[in-house]
Amino acid sequence: MNSQPTPLLCITTLFLLLLTTTHTSSADPEPLQDFCVADLQSTTTINGKFPTGFPCKPASQVTSDDFFFSGFTNEANTSSNDFGSFVTPGNVEAFPGLNTLGISMNRVDIAPGGINPPHHHPRASEAGVVVQGQVLVGFVTTAGVYHSRVLAASEMFVIPRGLVHFQLNVGIEKAILITSFNSQLPGSVVAPLALFAAEPSVPDRVLAKSFLVGEDVVRSIKAKFIR
Numbered sequence: 001m002n003s004q005p006t007p008l009l010c011i012t013t014l015f016l017l018l019l020t021t022t023h024t025s026s027a028d029p030e031p032l033q034d035f036c037v038a039d040l041q042s043t044t045t046i047n048g049k050f051p052t053g054f055p056c057k058p059a060s061q062v063t064s065d066d067f068f069f070s071g072f073t074n075e076a077n078t079s080s081n082d083f084g085s086f087v088t089p090g091n092v093e094a095f096p097g098l099n100t101l102g103i104s105m106n107r108v109d110i111a112p113g114g115i116n117p118p119h120h121h122p123r124a125s126e127a128g129v130v131v132q133g134q135v136l137v138g139f140v141t142t143a144g145v146y147h148s149r150v151l152a153a154s155e156m157f158v159i160p161r162g163l164v165h166f167q168l169n170v171g172i173e174k175a176i177l178i179t180s181f182n183s184q185l186p187g188s189v190v191a192p193l194a195l196f197a198a199e200p201s202v203p204d205r206v207l208a209k210s211f212l213v214g215e216d217v218v219r220s221i222k223a224k225f226i227r
């Protein structure tokens with residue numbers, strides 16, 4: 001019997017090893033220093049794992065203010081869109097002190113009956129807590145399994161990285177959530193907007209065939225998203 005590993009076995013092993021390494025690394029690259037307060041005015045971005053890094057502001061210009069953020073103190077206007085929800089980002093673009101640290105948070109305000117519509121974050125898992133109200137939180141796995149629960153204040157949830165999820169206010173009062181991400185800029189692809197409100201527009205024919213409806217239905221949905 002030949003005990004030499006076959007080339008195919010070698011390649012398979014190497015591939016599996018590569019896959020494992022990729023899957024166990026963190027979402028954002030590791031920081032190289034204590035902090036690197038983002039210089040958002042800079043036209044260059046850091047060539048990290050994702051093009052979402054910013055150069056550091058000179059250390060001599062960093063002040064305590066760079067490490068604190070009051071953006072979540074304002075009550076959001078949930079009537080400003082038809083979804084009845086508003087996301088206030090606390091990502092690196094809003095809070096430059098997060099740069100290179102691999103974390104960020106959002107405040108989500110949802111009116112009664114309002115929804116933070118189905119969306120996914122390509123670069124982060126999400127952990128969140130309901131601060132106020134009653135919220136149906138749900139997500140769908142890549143195997144097509146739907147997981148959900150109605151959460152009350154102080155209850156927490158997790159959305160595995162990249163999975164489509166939503167938050168629906170099922171209570172009678174306004175709901176507030178604080179969400180957190182293992183990325184300084186998790187990105188958000190909002191399904192209805194990505195498909196029906198992209199510019200230039202995704203062809204009606206593509207959407208009609210994909211949703212198994214007529215192009216008239218597609219046009220009527222698109223008309224609701226005209227900005």
Ligand SMILES: *[C@@H]1O[C@H](CO)[C@@H](O)[C@H](O)[C@H]1NC(C)=O
Nearest residue numbers: 075076077078079080081082
């Ligand atoms: C909230 O947004 C709606 C729609 O844009 C606007 O009519 C209303 O005046 C806003 N309310 C506040 C308090 O800004």
